[in-house]
Amino acid sequence: MGIIITAFERSPDGGKGLARDTRVRWALEEVEQPYKVRFVSFQAMKEPAHLAVHPFGQIPTYEEGELTLFETGAIVLHIATRFGGLLPDVEHARARAITWMFAALNTIEPPILDLTTARIHEGDKPWRDERLPLVADRVRARLTQLSPRLADAEWLDGAFSAGDLMMVSVLLRLRASGILDEYPGLADYVARGEARPAYQRAFAAQLAVNRAQAVAG
């Protein structure tokens, strides 16, 4: 039964790997499952065919036989549960790894998304210069709390898990702001994630598509 995911026909980041299909590709690479990609334009994402698989008209989605999923948290958890290798077998360790997935998505990612909104989408607003430092400090507050966890540890809780995959995916979105580099331990952690062969394959796959689109104009 083949796996099909969706991704941007042309990612707004031009292939930096920030679009969320990269997380799903990475998870599939970690568990060594082949997959196909259906590319969608911004217009197609809002049309009924795509809305039938993603109620909010976004990417990524995941299809496997009769099963259709959206939301990267749910997709990566499904992949980790179905194929093994991304979650510990021991019950409590498994629950803790899943907790880190939620922490990445519910506690760390929201202020990072706010920062992106403030830096990029609200760049022309008169209150931007007042708001930006406040939002940046909310990100710093979370990173300050997270960093001790990785002071002497390679990964969040023992071996690399879906929790790390999600946390690294969330944190690497911060790089352009310069804030990640204020936390060398976290920057190293993200670099360790990116150095994994599975991440490298996922990144290369999305880059190849975006490069081809750029050449096609």
Ligand SMILES: N[C@@H](CCC(=O)N[C@@H](CS)C(=O)NCC(=O)O)C(=O)O
């Ligand atoms: N919470 C969702 C967020 C999905 C999301 O924001 N996807 C972005 C791409 S990374 C998207 O489709 N943006 C286009 C849009 O919202 O119109 C998830 O984790 O899957």
